[in-house]
Amino acid sequence: MNKNIEHVLTKVPEVTLTFWIIKIAATTLGETGGDAVSMSMQLGYLVGTVIFAAVFLVAVMAQVKAKLFHPYLYWATIIATTTVGTTLADFADRSLGIGYAGGATLLFFLLMASLAIWHRVLGSVSVNTVSTPKEEMFYWVTIMFSQTLGTALGDWTADTAGLGYEGGAIIFGILLAIVAAAYKWTNLNRTLLFWAAFILTRPLGAVVGDFLDKPLSAGGLALSRFSASATLIIMIIACIMLFPQRAGKSTGH
Template sequence: MVPATSASPTRFNKVPQVTIWFWIVKVLATTVGETGADLLTTNLRLGLTVTSWIMTGVFLVALVCQVRADDYRAPLYWITVVLISVVGTLISDNLVDGMGISLVTTSVVFAIILSIVFAAWYRSEGTLSIHSIVTRKRELFYWAAILFTFALGTSVGDLLAERLDLGYGAALVVFAAMIAAVAVSYYIIKLDEILCFWAAYVLTRPLGASTGDLLAKPQLAGGWGWGTVNTSLIFLAVIAAVVVYLTISKADHVTVEAAQS
């Protein structure tokens, strides 16, 4: 059993069980993170700075509500994931488009920061497992890691698709193949579960971003021309439908015994 401390009063696991629904909503959320950021900055002409301030503020409100909750609540959790996806995208875009830092540099820097977060988390808690997010400290480490997986995935996805001229479709195939390799490593080679989870989590970000760009970008830019508005609305509708199902069915809830073991 992993007891909750007085300073970290959470008793139950604060994240969903990792099922096929988890990965479906996660990829959809990453796609919305890409297209939603483009929608706000470009289509609505808010610009990177204004969009970043607004979305960071909204995200922080959602994060506070999520951390203060006593247990996992699907709507609140996935709203926070969608918002952190947008914020992670904006962090990368601000550095690359706003400050002119290269995608190679941001990819390396985000990878280093993510490694530092993981190292600090493991040193403090002795595990990186998402099956034991049962204290406030662990949850804060969890969300810090999530933020930089999104920022890292954005930079890596853009690096392959745009700067290396791989194209959105080809980049999507590459990241899908890498995720498949992680799945093989876990299910067949029996590689460490925690390592495989976080590798897949990082890779689903550029997979979702490449999907969003492929669907939303105009045909002249190598996309399908759906536009950021249509793509964002369609994916948000699917996310909402799945989250409603999960809320009603509780198919992704972790049992009390599992959360505390």
Template sequence: MKQFLLRVPEVTLLFWVVKTLSTTVGETGADFLAFDLNLGMPIVATIMSGAMVILLYFQFAKFKTYIPMVYWSIVILMSINGTLITDILVDNFGVSLETLTIVFTLAMLAGFGLWYKDEKTLSIHSIDTGKREAYYWVVILLAFALGTGVGDLLSEALALGYSTALTIFGGAIALVAMWYFLFGLNAVLAFWIVYVLTRPLGASLGDFLIKPVADGGLGIGMMSVNVAFLASIVLIVVVMSFRAKKVLSNSAKGI
């Protein structure tokens, strides 16, 4: 069962569900901490970045394999930090969403390019070394920052609205899935396209749920959304953990 020797999870339906939920929590969680609790974006960014660095240290130095709770905690923290990076650059430094989208797109593509040049593969099924995992997390953080910017660009700067942005990103993912299952799109390319798209999808979903009805949202309380989504993530990750332990146990017994 090689997938459990890897540093990242097997790609299943549950993987995509938790990934989307995590990106939504990244959007709404960052706003809740920064604005509802009045901590401010710089303070929240400092706290979340510190927590992320600590978990990454243990992941690289101690664990060196896929542990569901650790992995998804890092994903959530990166999702929150990706949101904060974009929001701080836009709100505090006046960088336009168009500029951010271009810069983060180029940075992410450069990350992929360096990764491929060094390792000759971008497949997550090959992430079994610290170097490959480092490339993986760098690209993911850039993808989260990019996804936040793209989501805000479509829904707010271009005034398409949150529901329209949600439909666009969901439709794009559906098209990629169709291309993969029906027309043989390369699996690695399909994975990364969908991985990048689920970020603005989750961000748009979060905004759609919490923004006031007058602004095109549903007006659901931010606390309610965060609690519901976090509880769902924890439940699914617990299931993933039990499945992983069962497979490892059976493998050790030669079953």
């Protein structure tokens, strides 16, 4: 019975409205949590990246080793990708001096390369095929690149483009609404739309996270990064408990 379930179900959750709500909360947590360690605790972007990269590797290994989908483990791994994405993007943009434009461009090409190699090796980049260790490794590497890219895009939009955190949130919110409308009213490729939405939720979370914890003089609400992170963790746990998630059904290749 269990073997049949393993063949039918994927290791990722069914993509529903709850999935996207938790995803946005997780990406916002990635921003506030990453900044709490690198900035509030004054450990710096490099040390923060090393810490979160270690957490990310442990979480991915646990996720790959698991036989079935476990919502808390899955979302813990997503949060790990968002936190390491935050500190890694900040390290590249600020410490290495690449800048938001350079960092976003580099990460965009890395993301496209990851998707291209995944598709060439396994024949599909659909989340409905993520049920084996090899597929999961491609999935999590791609997600890590998308989360890091999203951080760079969010900071670039809010800071360099001069739109501010509220303006950035509106821009990415509108883009997500366009993707949602395309999903509902067009026949555009569902896999393409999923990855477009998945990528766009990260910069949305980045600018919302910055809006919550940045000083009033910088256009933020000056909330504590630790309290904001704790609130988001409680929200994510509540969503998982109140709206139980099921594993997505595998469609094979």
